[in-house]
Amino acid sequence: MASVTLEKVEKVYGTLRTVHGIDLDVADGEFLVLVGPSGCGKSTTLRMIAGLEDITSGQIAIGGRRVNELQPGERDIAMVFQNYALYPHLSVAENIVFGLKLRKTPKAEIAERLQHTAEILGLEGLLDRKPRQLSGGQRQRVAMGRALIRNPAVFLFDEPLSNLDAKLRVQMRTEIKELHARIPTTTIYVTHDQIEAMTLADRVVVMNKGRIEQIAPPEELYRHPATRFVAGFIGSPGMNFFDVTIEKSEAGLSLRLPEGQTLRVPESRHALFAAYAGKQMLVGIRPEHFTIAASDADATLDVAATLIEPLGMDTLVHFKMADAIAVSRLLPTPGLKAGARLKLAVDMAKVHLLDPSTDLVLG
Ligand SMILES: Nc1ncnc2c1ncn2[C@@H]1O[C@H](COP(=O)(O)OP(=O)(O)O)[C@@H](O)[C@H]1O
Ligand SMILES: [Mg+2]
CATH class of the missing domain: 3.40.50.300 (P-loop containing nucleotide triphosphate hydrolases)
Structure with missing residues (x-):
């Protein structure tokens, strides 16, 4: 050897x-x-x-x-x-x-x-x-x-x-x-x-x-x-990338997506995201870090499913966000059809922040 x-x-x-x-x-x-x-x-x-x-x-x-x-x-x-x-x-x-x-x-x-x-x-x-x-x-x-x-x-x-x-x-x-x-x-x-x-x-x-x-x-x-x-x-389907603006207000820190929807940044991620308040950044969310939102979920997106791919163990649900197609990997949801509206919760602990000018992952 x-x-x-x-x-x-x-x-x-x-x-x-x-x-x-x-x-x-x-x-x-x-x-x-x-x-x-x-x-x-x-x-x-x-x-x-x-x-x-x-x-x-x-x-x-x-x-x-x-x-x-x-x-x-x-x-x-x-x-x-x-x-x-x-x-x-x-x-x-x-x-x-x-x-x-x-x-x-x-x-x-x-x-x-x-x-x-x-x-x-x-x-x-x-x-x-x-x-x-x-x-x-x-x-x-x-x-x-x-x-x-x-x-x-x-x-x-x-x-x-x-x-x-x-x-x-x-x-x-x-x-x-x-x-x-x-x-x-x-x-x-x-x-x-x-x-x-x-x-x-x-x-x-x-x-x-x-x-x-x-x-x-x-x-x-x-x-x-x-x-x-x-x-x-790395990862299949691949990570979704979204352009966001990081907004700071009395209510806290949030990510604004191009379509106007916002995601609240939890306390545990403030140290990272607050450093870029006011800036245009990129976030990466893996398909498996979306779930169907419980009614009181914190960071959620309202989306319309464009394509459903049932894989057995889980189901890939595609949705449109601004001009891009994003993919979520959800638990099997019988009866879910393209066109359905869904509320998806994002696991904000696992969201990645990227610098769009260098393409480096900041955290
Ligand atoms: N003998 C060669 N002459 C000229 N270019 C080559 C030669 N071999 C490979 N290349 C080029 O080098 C690059 C890398 O090729 P390669 O190492 O085979 O890639 P990979 O194995 O990752 O697919 C490619 O752009 C390929 O066209
Ligand atoms: Mg090769």
Whole structure:
């Protein structure tokens, strides 16, 4: 096992800077997930760590050793790709041991490690098959076997589950997590799927346009997003953002929305909001922080439902606020129809305040 360190790592393609000086410390045994929208530089970052892509500037170290000049094969890493990259003409067993054979590992050791790896991944009955005779999930497992058998210091995964259907993706996600619990090899895992990121990671790195927006454990990302981008990206459906003016009067502190409705700021949030009294700010409210208001509720909005999505456990109710559509996640409300008027209470303890000029979350 080994730590991985990136210092001011940059990638420029021609005149296009795709990775802007990234600093990252991955601890020994940690499961780190890079997440962000398509094109934000996740694969480029991973491929630079793997040595499949030169770095334009900066330094990468694995296990405390500078690897900038080392070939992929010299870095003690194993990578699993989205498309599995299996050799179609080789059997499952031959695919898995391919790297060991290249390294001239003794035959008896290869056989022993193959058996061990096949057991871990449940591939014992499939070793003689060709990749085309396998399901997508089985192919993915073979690709993992090929990485696992080498017992590398670091695993690198690039969207390994993206080609699987939704159900299998969840199952393989669980398997990867259990595998890491049993064999805690340092892992850097790339995905565009925030749920995959949140469920797998010890820490999540949120990337946007070639930069790191925030690095934090999943719970902290959800509760304390640092920027508007992270606040909107983590959570599904995403956080709602509203333009507000913060008003101070004898009655206390309130948020005025564009349509004129107001939300009372409770005492517990005064310290934060009072500092911006009179200013135009942005607030973020997660769908799950709305509820159908009890008659005496404090901070409420009157809304008209525009769309109802019953999910079983809960129901998504869309409503219009000024020009934007907002989404609330409510307890199932039988009989609720589009067009219905609702009084929604806002959990003001969980509302985020953002500075619209910097897009930073203030609290
Ligand atoms: N070989 C390349 N030549 C030029 N541009 C590239 C190359 N590879 C990737 N890019 C660009 O770099 C950016 C980041 O790509 P990538 O790391 O693949 O993003 P992600 O994996 O997050 O979807 C994209 O704008 C992409 O078009
Ligand atoms: Mg990619």
